[in-house]
Amino acid sequence: MRDIITQNREFLKDTLRLKYDFSQTDQNRGIPAPPIQKPILENQTVISLPKEKIFDFGKDKNIVNAIRYRKSKRKFTLESLTLEELSFLLWATQGLRSSIHNGHAFRVVPSAGCRHSFETYIAAIEVSGLVQGIYRYLPIEHALVLEKEVEELPEKVIQATLGQSFTGEAGAVFIWSCIPYRMEWRYGPAAHRAIAFDAGHVCQNLYLAAQAISAGTCAIAAYNQSLMDELIGVDSSDEFVIYLAPTGKV
Numbered sequence: 210m211r212d213i214i215t216q217n218r219e220f221l222k223d224t225l226r227l228k229y230d231f232s233q234t235d236q237n238r239g240i241p242a243p244p245i246q247k248p249i250l251e252n253q254t255v256i257s258l259p260k261e262k263i264f265d266f267g268k269d270k271n272i273v274n275a276i277r278y279r280k281s282k283r284k285f286t287l288e289s290l291t292l293e294e295l296s297f298l299l300w301a302t303q304g305l306r307s308s309i310h311n312g313h314a315f316r317v318v319p320s321a322g323c324r325h326s327f328e329t330y331i332a333a334i335e336v337s338g339l340v341q342g343i344y345r346y347l348p349i350e351h352a353l354v355l356e357k358e359v360e361e362l363p364e365k366v367i368q369a370t371l372g373q374s375f376t377g378e379a380g381a382v383f384i385w386s387c388i389p390y391r392m393e394w395r396y397g398p399a400a401h402r403a404i405a406f407d408a409g410h411v412c413q414n415l416y417l418a419a420q421a422i423s424a425g426t427c428a429i430a431a432y433n434q435s436l437m438d439e440l441i442g443v444d445s446s447d448e449f450v451i452y453l454a455p456t457g458k459v
């Protein structure tokens with residue numbers, strides 16, 4: 210146990226860059242950057258989302274209060290999240306603030322090397338206008354794509370979060386997967402520490418944005434990896450769940 214702790218402490222240090230020859234990263238070897246978003250398949254349904262310019266939530270809430278009163282919320286009302294609210298929360302966590310240029314696009318959250326290695330899946334439990342199922346956010350189009358309808362979704366979410374029952378009472382569960390290669394392309398074996406940092410930025414923005422619309426969320430890092438990967442339909446190797454956050458009205 211002590212050995213593993215010592216070894217894992219090393220993960221938190223920026224020492225890999227001293228050991229690794231960065232001239233050998235795929236980026237430095239001239240390999241084109243991977244796409245910033247997974248493709249949409251031909252038969253998939255795309256749902257447009259209300260756009261950023263019409264968000265007028267939280268006019269009376271300021272950032273100072275959003276920071277001051279942020280806390281993890283594990284009790285949600287039965288009220289559905291509206292599509293506009295979900296749209297706002299998606300934009301606040303992964304929305305683009307520039308178009309794609311040289312294989313990257315700036316977003317509303319920071320990311321090491323602007324690699325943004327996450328995809329955002331939504332387990333839509335109570336979102337007005339959406340059938341229960343797994344959706345994926347498309348930052349480029351600011352839209353959702355339906356990955357699959359899922360029966361007994363709340364029960365499956367609870368099971369995949371090791372019985373944390375409040376996760377199945379949320380309107381929408383934000384499930385972030387990572388595609389490590391997006392970061393490895395630039396940083397090679399030094400990529401993984403940056404991926405972990407980046408996940409924190411995304412979730413913190415969700416906390417603050419939720420606070421501004423009388424909703425709430427709770428970061429979740431304790432879950433069953435294989436059940437969660439299976440729920441969103443990823444291979445657990447080139448893409449896997451890294452973090453999640455059930456979100457609902459409070």
Ligand SMILES: Cc1cc2nc3c(=O)[nH]c(=O)nc-3n(C[C@H](O)[C@H](O)[C@H](O)COP(=O)(O)O)c2cc1C
Nearest residue numbers: 279280281282283373412427428429430431432452
């Ligand atoms: C990385 C991380 C993982 C967490 N995992 C869980 C979790 O699995 N279940 C849970 O109920 N809360 C989880 N939390 C929420 C913490 O328990 C919560 O942030 C902490 O108790 C402080 O409370 P506050 O967020 O209200 O300030 C997690 C928080 C973080 C940042």
